[in-house]
Amino acid sequence: MAVPGPAPGAGSRPRLDLQFLHRFLQILKVLFPSWSSQNALMFLTLLCLTLLEQLVIYQVGLIPSQYYGVLGNKDLEGFKTLTFLAVMLIVLNSTLKSFDQFTCNLLYVSWRKDLTEHLHCLYFRGRVYYTLNVLRDDIDNPDQRISQDVERFCRQLSSMASKLIVSPFSLVYYTYQCFQRFKHMQIRVNAEPAAFYSRHQHL
Secondary structure, three states: OOEOOOOOOHHHOOOOOHHHHHHHHHHHHHHOOOOOOHHHHHHHHHHHHHHHHHHHHHHHHHHHHHHHHHHHOOOHHHHHHHHHHHHHHHHHHHHHHHHHHHHHHHHHHHHHHHHHHHHHHHHOOOOHHHHHHHHEOOOOOHHHHHHHHHHHHHHHHHHHHHHHHHHHHHHHHHHHHHHHHHHHHHHHHOHHHHHHHHHHHHO
16 A cells, blocks of 8 residues: 655745755765765866866956057067967867866766766665655656656756856955955045155155
8 A cells, every 4th residue: 555645735845945955965975975086086177177267268358458559559479479379368268168068077977877876775775666666656756766867966066067166266356356456446546645645754
């Protein structure tokens, strides 16, 4: 006789709470069993590639302003050098993006393999598979859930990995840059009072 599960309703919908955080941390323990594991090393490689890619993008963004000086001075050799540098940075950026995507795909395959194997070990432990397939009527087709849900979760997580990695670093860097521009603007605005104050100190 099947054991009725909890009735589906508003209470059974996924929620961002402590239970979700606990389950996510449990999954991370499966995906990253140790700091020296293959997944951890690939994630560290992805971190380095992402940060290097952002550095190259920043350098590419500085190129247009340098063209004003080269074209204004009618410097042909400087124009050739700057154009060569711009092409090299663009090629390097494309190469880093390709390696970034390749590493994300490797992480997806490795994460899916580890998580599926872990769930299968739990699924075939004791009478769990019998309980889920026969005695529970609130879980439909556990095998399909293991295969499809794990695939979707790992694919989504791998596609978000590089963005999640670079966001804190970008936020800190550009916050620092905005602070430096703000201090520079304060100096420009208060240049005259500062000059009078400095002159008063010397008198």
